[in-house]
Amino acid sequence: MSLFWRIYVLNALVLGGATALLLWAPVTVSVPVVLTEAVILVVGLVVMLVANAALLRIALAPLDRLTRLMTTVDLLRPGQRLPEGGRGETAELIRTFNDMLERLEHERATSSARALLAQETERRRIAQELHDEVGQSMTAILLALERAAGEADEPLRGELRQVQEITRGSLDEVSRLARRLRPGALEDLGLVSALTSLTTEFATHAGLRVVRRFDTGLPAFDHQTELVLYRVAQEALTNAARHAEADQVEVSLLHTDEAVVLAVGDNGRGTGAAREGAGMRGMRERALLIGATLDVASRPQAGTTVRLTVPLLRKQP
Template sequence: LRRALRPLEELRDVVRVVDPLRPGQRVRLEGPASEVIELAEAFNDMLGRLEDERRESARQALEAQEAERLRVAQELHDEIGQSLTAVLLQLGRVERSGSPAAAEGLAEARETARSSLEDVRRIARRLRPETLDDLGLGPALADFCDRLAQQSDLRIERSLAMELPPLKQEEELVVYRVAQEALTNVVRHADTDRAELRLEVKPDRLRLVVQDWGRGLDGQPRGGGVQGMRERALLVGGQISVTEPPGGGVRVTLDIPLDEAGLWYR
């Protein structure tokens, strides 16, 4: 009797721990055919359908989010950016033809406009990284690290694989956004001036690692950030792990299986 009821116990255990952001959990099917086995099979099928539906919903939501980011970035660049550029040109003409008494105020106004223009460009780059579209994943990650280091006190050691397998646009975007989120969390919450970013090609997977030597998980906010990274990872069959390494700090690891992501490496 106990052997016959084992699938039911497995079903109970899986129901208790099932997590939509950690797909692949299934009831093990053992023993002869029975109503209990059929129930477990139906539950496994239901989990598979739910995972597929969640993945598709997340894909559509994130595609819409990226499309909106692109639209806003283009508007910032094309409209606000051009307007500020025109203001700079006008201020320059007035400054050259105006009185010496007004020169100082005009110079300050021009500097404010120049700073605002740079802010607009920075926000537009963050919304939609041009280097990712133009140069690819490696240069885009390097560019983001350089800009983040300039804007903060963080020193980012990076090791980027020289040769990457051909990547789809959504795969590059997932890796970039996870790195962006993880490094931004380091600046905001880790209380450290040192971080590391690695992009590695393993025999069966593409791996991104972001590590810091800060306060550890106790200093990190829980919820939205990690959940967002996990949802992005699921879109390409990947997984996120967030751990505290022996040396302290936090390590975020993104693994994208090459076979599941449709990648190949020659």
């Protein structure tokens, strides 16, 4: 039965019930209408309106649920669906909406994968250029300054030494940026070594104490999964340094038989509700690439914890 006929039948039932009451009830309407008869008519009208509203509420409840889902759905949190029970136009609408969500989630995951792959390729290119071109040019400048300082007299020699130290610091910063853009330790030494290097560098530059807890015997991951774990840890540490006002961060990488869990928690001010900025949404997009789940817990004055859960594929017996 279509939605139109369903509403029509409900109204017809209410009106039919009211008509039956008028036909078989012992109450009549006088001219002029007396107070008792007017009260009975008003009460009957109220009962009819209440019954009609209740029946329509029941009939249109699936549409209300669909409307709420449409206003709150987020493609970065996949799996939000409505139950598809029943028949008719409403059930068909819910099934169509669920199918549309599935297609959109698939297309979003595909486009995000292409965008993130292009981003990593561009990061690799920039890191290579920083290392090969900018780094070599600054190294040549350092050598030239060294020669000039050796041949110059005071006070020019002291000034050249100062410029040399500034250039050396800039070269170190360029090298650090290149390592952040292209984590060579991840490709050469593996995930645990790369996370250890990342947290050590973070502690040195951010001035925070970093506590590491890495399980031994972690399962082997493909390169994409390792890169997602590394980038999520990197972004979470960056957020902790910029916004948390913390003095300690704990990074853990633990595993069970079902999943591997990366957690980055700080003891900062927290927010009560984690803000979904560009960095957070970028972490969610990366999590979708490998079928992982990203959870963010933030409480006022109790810090923020970012947890990435990567399910492990069970081997068939």
